[in-house]
Amino acid sequence: MPGTALPPTSRQVVFPSAGVIETAEQSLPSPGQDDLILRVALVGVCATDLHLLAGHIGDPFPLVPGHEFVGEVAAIGEAAAVTRGLSAGDRVAVEMLLPCHGCARCREGRYNLCEADDPSSGLPHGRQLGVNIPRTVSPGLWGGYAEHLYVPREAIVHRLPDALAWESAVLVEPLAVACRAIARGRVAPGESVVVIGPGPVGILAAAAARAAGAGRVIVVGTRANRLELARRFGADAVVNSRETDAVDAVHAELGGRLADVVIEIAGATGAQQQAVRLVRRGGRVVLAGACGANAPVTFLADEDLLTREIDLLPSFLSAGGFEPAIRMLERADFDYASLVTHRFGLDEVREAYDVIENRDGGVLKAVIDPSVGVSAR
Structure with missing residues (x-):
């Protein structure tokens, strides 16, 4: 050629x-x-x-x-x-x-x-x-x-x-990871979304949630500078879980409700446990953060999962995420x-x-x- x-x-x-x-x-x-x-x-x-x-x-x-x-x-x-x-x-x-x-x-x-x-x-x-x-x-x-x-x-x-x-x-690959996580969570227009972990993918997940039509986007983390940056990428509110109880804060931000969808991208088992406590009954939790080999995570089988009938949805890598990610980058929102x-x-x-x-x-x-x-x- x-x-x-x-x-x-x-x-x-x-x-x-x-x-x-x-x-x-x-x-x-x-x-x-x-x-x-x-x-x-x-x-x-x-x-x-x-x-x-x-x-x-x-x-x-x-x-x-x-x-x-x-x-x-x-x-x-x-x-x-x-x-x-x-x-x-x-x-x-x-x-x-x-x-x-x-x-x-x-x-x-x-x-x-x-x-x-x-x-x-x-x-x-x-x-x-x-x-x-x-x-x-x-x-x-x-x-x-x-x-x-x-x-x-x-x-x-x-x-x-x-x-x-x-x-x-x-940024197309990390944004594609975020887009896949949002798709796995079946985020619909008007739904509330909590993102746990304001690293690069978490911040991009806030932008992807906004692009999917989320009604309210909240980012939870422990680093104040990154939480503030998340506001520039679609977050309506941020919660520093080192300073306040995340469940109480999300309740307050959503008028006494919990989130329709929670996206965990922190890559920590504690964040995964936190994710199931931040979602409403019948809601969806997407686990997209890799925690490393042999990292056990424990949920309360009845109180966290069974009686609340939440969907627990792992999201692995970026399949199907590149196309929407490229469109988002081209739009430059x-x-x-x-x-x-x-x-x-x-x-x-x-x-x-x-x-x-x-x-x-x-x-x-x-x-x-x-x-x-x-x-x-």
Whole structure:
């Protein structure tokens, strides 16, 4: 396909083992007929990335991390260009999931729960770009902390509007997670929604609830600066659960009622227990925050669940969320780019992680920019 010639190699960040960060060069092949190569513009830093480095998510080492990536098509195979309707230079977002597209779960649209192997791909089901495909799997370009990323045939690719700034576009994956959670909660116009956890996804969940027509949106958390930021993204009210009883506060905000829908995105079992106490009888609770392996959570079987007949709905990853997320970013109802507070180069990942872990400089969303500190090729 026409376009700028690919360089012979691509720089990338590698986690060779738990706790170790290196940079390396990887050979950059031409794409196969059904594949494309993405030039990474920006990649968001997710808490999952820090857990990967710590060895909390299996043993995929050596690994190139980064699953919140957006960029331009650097090269594309002839068949992929036809089937995807793309050409070199097009701006795209690529989902981290590599589903088989043929199993029962994929056919019903729940490809985040893919349960079958695709024998032609060589990639077992459940593989995710930037999360658990080792660098030793050819061609070794599976993560977004890099100048380039290999996008195989089974990947789900979305074209981005040409006018959408990268600083907004890089939020498409966390916003897609939020959109899926809102869809799982079946939020209807006029309903009240409580979001627990004002991190980047929680703040975006408030915006997604507003986009779904929620009548009143309340965000619950413990960090005052992030709670105030949530007001700029659709929250009508915020509750600092460190300073006040959340149930009493939600009652007061909703005129003596509890929420129709509660979205838990804090990633803590205590927040999940709090969620079921903030929803009305017959309401819906969406559990979208990952709490880590072997994290038990206890509910009162009768008092919390049975006699209140609430729907408890886990929401896993972002399947079906990219399309509404892209529409929201394009509408620009909120200043999405303002959520990106810090930018680092490929050689500054350790510094980025230190900033995030120490909560320095009011960090909210940090991104990796592969062009930082690199002369043009």
